[in-house]
Amino acid sequence: xxxxxxxxxxxxxxxxxxxxxxxxxxxxxxxxxxxxxxxxxxxxxxxxxxxxxxxxxxxxxxxxxxxxxxxxxxxxxxxxxxxxxxxxxxxxxxx
Amino acid sequence: xxxxxxxxxxxxxxxxxxxxxxxxxxxxxxxxxxxxxxxxxxxxxxxxxxxxxxxxxxxxxxxxxxxxxxxxxxxxxxxxxxxxxxxxxxxxxxxxxxxxxxxxxxxxxxxxxxxxxxxxxxxxxxxxxxxxxxxxxxxxxxxxxxxxxxxxxxxxxxxxxxxxxxxxxxxxxxxxxxxxxxxxxxxxxxxxxxxxxxxxxxxxxxxxxxxxxxxxxxxxxxxxxxxxxxxxxxxxxxxxxxxxxxxxxxxxxxxxxxxxxxxxxxxxxxxxxxxxxxxxxxxxxxxxxxxxxxxxxxxxxxxxxxxxxxxxxxxxxxxxxxxxxxxxxxxxxxxxxxxxxxxxxxxxxxxxxxxxxxxxxxxxxxxxxxxxxxxxxxxxxxxxxxxxxxxxxxxxxxxxxxxxxxxxxxxxxxxxxxxxxxxxxxxxxxxxxxxxxxxxxxxxxxxxxxxxxxxxxxxxxxxxxxxxxxxxxxxxxxxxxxxxx
Numbered sequence: 001x002x003x004x005x006x007x008x009x010x011x012x013x014x015x016x017x018x019x020x021x022x023x024x025x026x027x028x029x030x031x032x033x034x035x036x037x038x039x040x041x042x043x044x045x046x047x048x049x050x051x052x053x054x055x056x057x058x059x060x061x062x063x064x065x066x067x068x069x070x071x072x073x074x075x076x077x078x079x080x081x082x083x084x085x086x087x088x089x090x091x092x093x094x095x
Numbered sequence: 096x097x098x099x100x101x102x103x104x105x106x107x108x109x110x111x112x113x114x115x116x117x118x119x120x121x122x123x124x125x126x127x128x129x130x131x132x133x134x135x136x137x138x139x140x141x142x143x144x145x146x147x148x149x150x151x152x153x154x155x156x157x158x159x160x161x162x163x164x165x166x167x168x169x170x171x172x173x174x175x176x177x178x179x180x181x182x183x184x185x186x187x188x189x190x191x192x193x194x195x196x197x198x199x200x201x202x203x204x205x206x207x208x209x210x211x212x213x214x215x216x217x218x219x220x221x222x223x224x225x226x227x228x229x230x231x232x233x234x235x236x237x238x239x240x241x242x243x244x245x246x247x248x249x250x251x252x253x254x255x256x257x258x259x260x261x262x263x264x265x266x267x268x269x270x271x272x273x274x275x276x277x278x279x280x281x282x283x284x285x286x287x288x289x290x291x292x293x294x295x296x297x298x299x300x301x302x303x304x305x306x307x308x309x310x311x312x313x314x315x316x317x318x319x320x321x322x323x324x325x326x327x328x329x330x331x332x333x334x335x336x337x338x339x340x341x342x343x344x345x346x347x348x349x350x351x352x353x354x355x356x357x358x359x360x361x362x363x364x365x366x367x368x369x370x371x372x373x374x375x376x377x378x379x380x381x382x383x384x385x386x387x388x389x390x391x392x393x394x395x396x397x398x399x400x401x402x403x404x405x406x407x408x409x410x411x412x413x414x415x416x417x418x419x420x421x422x423x424x425x426x427x428x429x430x431x432x433x434x435x436x437x438x439x440x441x442x443x444x445x446x447x448x449x450x451x452x453x454x455x456x457x458x459x460x461x462x463x464x465x466x467x468x469x470x471x472x473x474x475x476x477x478x479x480x481x482x483x484x485x486x487x488x489x490x491x492x493x494x495x496x497x498x499x500x501x502x503x504x505x506x507x508x509x510x511x512x513x514x515x516x517x518x519x520x521x522x523x524x525x526x527x528x529x530x531x532x533x534x535x536x537x538x539x540x541x542x543x544x545x546x547x548x549x550x551x552x553x554x555x556x557x558x559x560x561x562x563x564x565x566x567x568x569x570x571x572x573x574x575x576x577x578x579x580x
Contacts, residue, residue: 008452015410015455016417016432017448018440027452033511034402034453038466041399041473051471052478054301055287055527058331075194081424088419091431 003031098573101166101260101314108155108165115151115165119144119209122167126211126258129579132239135253137172137230138180139212147209154207163317164207169259171250172213173220174305175294176200183296184216184228184246187442188422197294198326199263199305206321211259215249218444219413220270220298222246223516226507227446234503235278236576237542241500244274244516250308251278255543256579261309261318265295267302268401269495269520272532275308276495276545279534281562281572282308283315286552287527288333291326299408300331302401302524311572312533312562316340319555335553343560349383351561354488356391359519365498371536371544372494375565379492382564389484389491393476397521398514400477403457403470404525409447410454416442449510478526485551490561494519495532495545523549533562534571543571 005024008031012019019027073086082089099107107113123141130136144167151165175181175193177200182188196204203210217227225233225248233248235241236256243252247264251274254262264271266284275282283306290305297303307318319340326332353376360369376386418424418438425437443451457466484491496516506513523530528549535546546565550558566572 003456007456011452011455011459014459015451016414016435016439017443017451018433018436027449030449030510031452031456033509034449034514037511037514038399038402041396041403041469042465044393044396044469044473044476046469046472046476049472049475051468052475053471054331055478055525056331056333058288058333060330061327063327072194076420079191079194079421081418081422090419091428091434093431 003028003035099260100311101163101309101317104166104260105163109160115148115155115167115209116145118165119148119167119211122211122259129256129258133234133236133252133256133258134231135215135233135249135256135258136169136212137182137184137215137249140179143179144209144211151207151209161206163321165209166260167209167211168203169211169214169250169253169262170200171216171247171263171265173216173265173296174200174263175296176210176213179213181213182230183220184218184230185443185447186229186423187416189229191422195294198291198328199295199322202321202324208321214247214253214262217246217248218447219296219409220246220265220267221409221446221450223269223273223513224501224506225249225274226503227444229444232503235500236579237279238500238540240502241542242277242503244277244496244500246270247282247308248274251275251280251282254278254280254308254310255576257575261307261314263305263322264308265303265305266524267298267405268524269517271306271308272520272530272545272547273496273516275532277500277543279543279571279574280308280310281312281315281531281533282306283319283531283555283558284523284529285319285323285555286529288331289323291324291329291332293326293328297412299405300412301408302405311566312559313341313344315531316344316559316563338556340556340559343556344563346560347383348379348561348564351379351384351490352488353379353384353386354389354484354491355386356389356394356484356491356493358391358394359493363497363518364494367538368494368496368498368544372492372546375535375546376492378565378568379561382568387488389487391477391480391484391522393473393480394522396473397477397525398518400470400473400525401521402453402514403466404474406450406454407458407467408454410451410458413447413451418442446510474525477522481522481526481528490554490558491549493547495547496520499538499540499542499544519547528552529555529558531558531562533566534574536571
């Protein structure tokens with residue numbers, strides 16, 4: 001399998017990373033060497049193997065439905081690039 | 096002072112031969128003298144350190160000291176630390192002052208251990224050489240033309256140069272063990288789930304695990320006692336009885352069955368590394384161990400599997416960096432979408448972007464089964480190999496890395512060549528098993544060689560026992576770079 005520069009631009013778009021033609025070209029070559037390495041696992045017959053998502057068999061714990069967090073929005077928003085009246089500011093999306 | 100073990104420092108503090116403030120001052124002075132050449136720290140804040148040390152002194156004076164109260168430690172810049180710049184080695188977080196403490200930081204604070212600062216690392220822990228840090232490469236204290244390994248390269252280098260008596264690290268594919276090997280110190284990645292990931296900036300959540308880095312196994316045991324424990328804030332934190340990891344340090348090794356995976360001594364291993372590891376096996380035999388050859392046949396697939404699973408998890412985890420809630424935001428943009436795309440293009444470095452793109456691709460429609468699912472299935476085969484091997488042995492031994500520290504820039508243009516450095520360390524992450532690296536010699540160029548131990552789940556006390564007995568019989572772990580003494 002080989003990625004084309006258009007594939008690279010498509011996945012960069014999915015990942016919301018701006019990329020120009022020259023970068024797509026350079027990235028394509030590097031990603032293809034990595035995918036050549038990854039391709040070695042395709043030869044393994046895994047038809048009867050259950051996928052392993054996690055090292056330990058753990059389950060989501062349940063807790064009582066009560067408030068445990070204190071309101072720290074001022075501290076958390078202090079590190080945001082743009083905030084006004086407790087709201088995160090972003091470019092206008094609705095006219 | 097720079098030679099003292101954690102237990103020796105703790106004893107000096109308890110006997111009031113030195114105060115925590117004096118100790119912190121000595122290490123801060125050493126950091127000021129050596130860090131310009133090594134670049135192991137991203138942030139040092141003497142005022143904060145000395146305040147924490149003063150609080151430790153008050154605890155000691157009040158008779159409320161724990162085993163390590165007053166002993167300072169350096170933290171990898173991946174751990175959110177309240178009021179401290181926490182960058183994860185990235186431009187994306189170059190201005191992020193964390194508003195809360197990671198669980199690991201909470202535990203070291205509760206233990207009364209002052210922080211000496213935040214150590215340099217590969218950007219978002221993605222790298223094996225520390226060259227991907229936005230804050231510049233870390234230099235190996237044994238030879239400043241060489242890399243310290245990564246991603247916990249700042250942590251390993253600061254301990255090797257005795258700028259800190261100990262440090263925290265994290266290990267997703269070898270990021271504690273490989274830099275520990277390349278810098279000649281001891282480092283341990285615990286069983287997945289023993290140390291809380293809360294507040295530890297996520298790379299690949301099913302693999303990430305924090306652990307201790309220090310000169311000796313005994314030091315690591317003391318640190319592990321502080322770091323481990325259940326945390327409801329981490330959904331994968333394990334609810335287990337608290338253990339004392341120092342309990343078996345002095346046990347004899349008679350009857351210990353050491354498994355030698357033939358795949359770890361095959362082609363690709365540097366001959367000097369092989370010779371040093373084999374000499375360590377001979378040493379363990381003298382201490383009463385026996386050896387058995389084992390096979391981890393699927394371990395050769397660990398790198399391809401890892402470079403599907405880790406980027407997949409990373410592409411999801413790193414989607415949170417969008418210029419809205421914290422960190423970097425691009426200065427100019429035309430729309431919300433443009434702001435995301437420019438922020439992420441400018442805020443992430445090349446290796447991080449590469450891995451996000453791999454992850455986005457393997458998770459995308461039409462490729463999920465062929466890549467992600469196939470990788471998860473082989474992950475099980477790799478874990479099953481270990482389960483089988485542990486029927487025949489108590490501990491697995493091999494090299495930590497295929498070679499010693501390489502030159503800065505030597506592998507930075509070839510991602511695959513760089514990835515191969517983690518050939519022997521990744522399998523333990525995929526299986527969730529504990530692994531550690533300890534010094535076992537030097538190559539002809541005077542660079543340290545690391546020996547890796549992989550134990551069964553929750554066998555940290557046994558691994559530390561083996562490592563401690565080896566370190567009682569050898570002195571590799573106490574060697575220091577001559578010109579930094």
